[in-house]
Amino acid sequence: MGPLLREYGIALAAAGLCTAACFAISPFTALTDLAMVYLIGTTVVALRGSWGPSVFTSLLGVLCFNFFFVPPRFTFVVEHPQYVVTFLVMFSVAMVISRLTFRVKTQSEEARRLEVSAEAERLRSSLLSAVSHELRTPLTAIIGSAGSLLHAPGPGGAHWRELLENIREEAERLARLVHNLIETTRLESGKVRLKKELCPIEDVIGTALGRLDKPLAGREVRTELPESLPLAPMDPVLMELVFVNLIENAVRHASGPFPIDISACEQGGSLEIVVADRGPGLRAEPIERIFEKFYRESGSSGGAGLGLAICKAVVEAHGGGIRAENRTGGGALFRLTLPRKDRA
Amino acid sequence: MTARPKTVLVVDDETAIRRFLRAALEESGFAVLEAFNGRMALELAAARKPDVILLDLGLPDMDGLDALKRMREWTSAPVIVVSVRSDESDKIEGLDCGADDYLSKPFGVEELLARIRVALRRAERVREDPEPVYSHEDLRVDLVGRRVWLGKKEVRLSPLQYALLSSLVRNAGRVVSQKQLLKDLWPEGSSTPEALRILVHQTRHRIERDPVRPRHLKTEPAVGYRLEALDD
Numbered sequence: 001m002g003p004l005l006r007e008y009g010i011a012l013a014a015a016g017l018c019t020a021a022c023f024a025i026s027p028f029t030a031l032t033d034l035a036m037v038y039l040i041g042t043t044v045v046a047l048r049g050s051w052g053p054s055v056f057t058s059l060l061g062v063l064c065f066n067f068f069f070v071p072p073r074f075t076f077v078v079e080h081p082q083y084v085v086t087f088l089v090m091f092s093v094a095m096v097i098s099r100l101t102f103r104v105k106t107q108s109e110e111a112r113r114l115e116v117s118a119e120a121e122r123l124r125s126s127l128l129s130a131v132s133h134e135l136r137t138p139l140t141a142i143i144g145s146a147g148s149l150l151h152a153p154g155p156g157g158a159h160w161r162e163l164l165e166n167i168r169e170e171a172e173r174l175a176r177l178v179h180n181l182i183e184t185t186r187l188e189s190g191k192v193r194l195k196k197e198l199c200p201i202e203d204v205i206g207t208a209l210g211r212l213d214k215p216l217a218g219r220e221v222r223t224e225l226p227e228s229l230p231l232a233p234m235d236p237v238l239m240e241l242v243f244v245n246l247i248e249n250a251v252r253h254a255s256g257p258f259p260i261d262i263s264a265c266e267q268g269g270s271l272e273i274v275v276a277d278r279g280p281g282l283r284a285e286p287i288e289r290i291f292e293k294f295y296r297e298s299g300s301s302g303g304a305g306l307g308l309a310i311c312k313a314v315v316e317a318h319g320g321g322i323r324a325e326n327r328t329g330g331g332a333l334f335r336l337t338l339p340r341k342d343r344a
Numbered sequence: 345m346t347a348r349p350k351t352v353l354v355v356d357d358e359t360a361i362r363r364f365l366r367a368a369l370e371e372s373g374f375a376v377l378e379a380f381n382g383r384m385a386l387e388l389a390a391a392r393k394p395d396v397i398l399l400d401l402g403l404p405d406m407d408g409l410d411a412l413k414r415m416r417e418w419t420s421a422p423v424i425v426v427s428v429r430s431d432e433s434d435k436i437e438g439l440d441c442g443a444d445d446y447l448s449k450p451f452g453v454e455e456l457l458a459r460i461r462v463a464l465r466r467a468e469r470v471r472e473d474p475e476p477v478y479s480h481e482d483l484r485v486d487l488v489g490r491r492v493w494l495g496k497k498e499v500r501l502s503p504l505q506y507a508l509l510s511s512l513v514r515n516a517g518r519v520v521s522q523k524q525l526l527k528d529l530w531p532e533g534s535s536t537p538e539a540l541r542i543l544v545h546q547t548r549h550r551i552e553r554d555p556v557r558p559r560h561l562k563t564e565p566a567v568g569y570r571l572e573a574l575d576d
Contacts, residue, residue: 133402137360137361137449143452144361144364144450144451144452144456145364145367147452147454148371151368151371151454171450172450198538200545202545202556203541203544204565206563207563209556210558223554223557225556231541237565237566
């Protein structure tokens with residue numbers, strides 16, 4: 001209440017000052033001109049931005065004008081009924097001024113706030129691209145250098161190739177993690193516009209599988225995607241990221257020679273896609289917790305807890321949903337739905 | 345080898361990246377020129393006439409796309425644009441501005457060398473006739489007889505599916521943008537990207553043993569398609 005009380009104090013002071021000014025100039029001016037002085041007071045208070053105090057100033061102005069200057073002076077009695085009209089006009093003009101001043105003030109504040117948030121957004125996105133560049137450049141150099149050495153005839157040695165492959169594959173894994181981290185930040189800033197195109201889901205899943213060639217080496221992937229599956233509107237780049245994360249998740253949690261199963265079918269107005277493994281399954285309680293950012297299953301190996309959070313964010317941005325369950329016969333199963341029609 | 349080694353101009357402001365590119369390229373028998381900014385790239389491209397230009401789009405002194413446009417005013421040497429993943433619009437714009445192909449950072453050495461070989465082969469072939477037969481693993485396309493085989497079995501394609509395949513064969517190993525394919529296959533403005541995606545989908549089901557994990561016809565997300573380079 002402190003600041004508002006202060007505004008009322010300022011309103012009182014404004015009325016007092018106006019009255020003093022009126023006393024000073026009253027010998028030289030017409031009576032009705034004094035009303036203008038009070039309007040100045042109202043404007044000044046309205047500019048400070050509080051509605052109550054500026055109404056209060058308008059009212060005080062009328063009362064002071066009546067009491068101190070309108071004959072008979074120093075009473076609230078009014079000799080000539082025409083002054084009642086003067087009061088009414090004076091009060092309404094004061095109200096109109098307060099209202100207009102108030103509106104201009106809020107609009108300019110709004111504009112300033114928008115400017116500040118646009119500035120923050122620009123800063124965030126330029127920071128993001130700088131961080132992205134700074135993290136990806138060394139990774140590119142590491143992956144490329146390890147690759148160049150693998151390509152060249154090396155000095156040999158039992159572990160030479162193995163270790164170089166290690167460097168390269170782990171740097172690639174780190175690059176995927178950095179990509180996830182950057183995409184999470186982008187999605188959270190709410191600035192991501194989906195570039196939706198009607199795509200065959202087979203194409204997007206295929207690109208994701210292609211991206212994971214190395215981690216998938218020696219692993220059986222069984223797919224069941226009917227050729228006649230209808231197209232669905234999706235951002236192919238972001239949906240690819242969803243499948244890269246789901247498949248990588250299956251590879252990591254179901255280590256061993258277990259196959260990964262991917263299937264899709266049409267369910268009412270949606271596409272339903274299932275990615276399932278035969279690993280140890282999910283222990284989270286409740287199971288939805290695995291979609292929380294930075295959540296990690298106890299005893300699980302690797303993973304920063306970003307992949308599934310991204311999947312959820314992207315699928316939901318498409319107007320779809322993703323659920324996790326334990327598969328009958330063991331393993332984890334992710335079921336995601338994508339609407340076939342754009343709900344604009 | 346007595347022939348003059350092919351020269352690659354590497355344009356990148358990061359020393360670590362230029363260093364490994366030089367190592368990988370020299371190891372494979374290329375001569376390497378290095379530029380760390382756009383001005384230097386333009387000077388070297390004009391003075392030394394490299395056979396291939398590897399152009400990173402993030403240059404300290406000018407927009408990489410501007411550098412590309414300026415190069416395209418006087419050189420037809422193949423330009424491979426390098427940019428980070430998730431900058432799909434940069435890649436599309438690069439191809440529109442006359443780049444031959446692109447690489448997404450981070451990239452593997454095999455990928456880099458494959459792109460350069462394809463770009464060089466194309467630059468040479470501009471003067472000669474195209475290879476009449478394309479073959480990659482179990483896929484064979486005879487452009488003269490207009491026939492396609494998968495293994496020993498002949499594949500029947502619709503005229504449009506064949507048009508897509510032959511358009512990709514003529515650009516084998518190189519990305520072809522959606523825009524370019526739409527222009528090649530349909531009269532101006534009479535088709536949509538969806539129709540193209542459906543056509544690719546159908547064609548894949550004819551020429552790939554496992555259409556979910558294609559060996560030949562690959563998608564370059566949000567940019568276009570690439571048919572793997574023909575076997576050496």
